[in-house]
Amino acid sequence: MKKNQAQSLIAVLIACICFVFFPDKAEAQDMNGKATQSEKERLVLMPLRVSDDNKSMQSVMETALVQGLQQKYVVFEGEQVAQKAREIFLKESRNKASNECNEIRCLQNIAEAFQAELIATANVTKIEGGYLLSLNIQNIFDNKAVYSNALPCRNCDGFQIVEKLKLLDSENAYSTPQTSGAPSALPASSGAIVSENALWDETQKSNKIVDYQTYLAQYPRGKYASTAEGRIYLLEEQTRRDMTQQDQNAWTKATNVATETSYQDYLTRYPQGLYIVQAKARIKKIQESRLKIVAETKPGSVFRDCPECPEMVIVPAGEFNMGSNNADKDEQPAHHVTIAKMFAIGKTEITQGQWKALMSTTSSQTTGENGLRELVGKIQHILPEHRKRDVTESHFNTILETSPEYLKNCDDNCTAEQRRAIRDSQENDNSTATANQIVVDNNPSYFKNCGDECPVEQVSWTDAQKFIQKLNAKTGKHYRLPSEAEWEYACRGGSQNEYCGSDQVGNVAWYGAYTNPQGNSGKSTHAVATLGANSFGLYDMSGNVWEWVEDNYHANYNGAPVDGVAWMGETSRHTLRGGGWNSKAQEARAANRGRVDPSGRGNVGFRVVRDLP
16 A cells, blocks of 8 residues: 555656646647647748639638648748748849749748748649649758648539638548549640659640649649749749739830820720729820810800910801902902811900910010110100000101101110111111011000900001910910901801891991991990800900901902911911901901001901810
């Protein structure tokens, strides 16, 4: 009895000593005999590769596989592994000592990053009649297979695959090795079975992902399985890099063309591309812009390209009879003209407010032009009141000839350039060059007190061209003066009225300041759009101020274009249309024509045309 008690006491003492000196061993297993966390080996699970038809369930399948592996291993998986693998692959592939990343070295570096020795790769490969689920675990540092398993899943759907993956790391997942049902990589010749080595040689020659997958499907426990897994990963990474570069190149090409078609082509080629959000946004913007243009280009539509820009009215394409056989010779012969394309024309003449808003933005006068401006001011100061207006009507030469007192007013402050300009103007009977040098005021109008809504006047043809240049620069559009045919077509508005919109001149025109009986103008211009419009919605095309057109003046219409384009040549003078506040009613007729030198000013303004897309 005493002997048994002594033996029990010794056993207790030994157990205590073991607990004190070997605590890990004492806790190595739980009550069920399972390995505890301290005993588990660290394993890195590379991203699960699945067939295309299972991409949507890839995350769920990978989670199921991890649940099974975590029974035996500390598992590192998911995005943290994928991100680290990309970093290592990119670093290795940029190594100048090697043209490509060696798959073993890459996998070793990935394992080291997580302080693990084991690398696991898994596949869900589609085969005839179902799927082949394979798992390979390798000690990457001694290049030995730790575990390899392949499990066929006949007629399985995605949820059944998930359940099978939970068992894939179990030794009881299947009872016999998989030797049939997997697709062969190469067709058998004369019934001969291709050996693993021969298949591997062919697979390495092709170096394609599909061939490595075929090898793994046929030899899931093959001696080259780990190498095949590594190369698949490297090829996938290279493919991703190539696709990214191709994506970027395609986007650059699309943006260089910058059309709806180019962006749609990008989306077709790269439906999951890096720039799909930007492509869709730009397509939407182009479509909205096109809808806006369509709305703008509907005949009768009114628009303006900027707050201070003139309002424009869309005029439809059409035909009309231009001129008259019953009036002045320069209106003859009446002839048929076709306007093949719609265009936009100013709803009114350019106003003083619009002129000031645009022409005050820049000043590019030369020293000589500034000097002449100052000289004109001096001359105005010494002239009788009734002659001051002549200065702004380009009668500079007449003023110099009839007012020699200007020399008294040109004191020592006058520059040599100013004095030379005076002498030149005296020697030049026509004084055309000097008159052209007079740069118009910010508001050149004689009737400044009429206000910003009144038409700008005292504008030469050359001045009008300068305004249009600034308007084009501001808007990026193509504005211009109307051709004479476009002007008369717009004036008539599809009718053959005597005046622009009516047979009664007073309904549509300010005119007749000095006629007997007097007209309605009261010896002044008036705010635009205060009388009636024509059928196109255009105002003041008869009366208020004469309007410049693009054409040079011709004495008659013999040989005139019949397509509405401007008729240039023959003389340097340009045509005026519409009459003004001081004109006779006859001069406000739709067919009436005037002419003046391009430097001429006076009771002359203009309206603009804008070409449409």
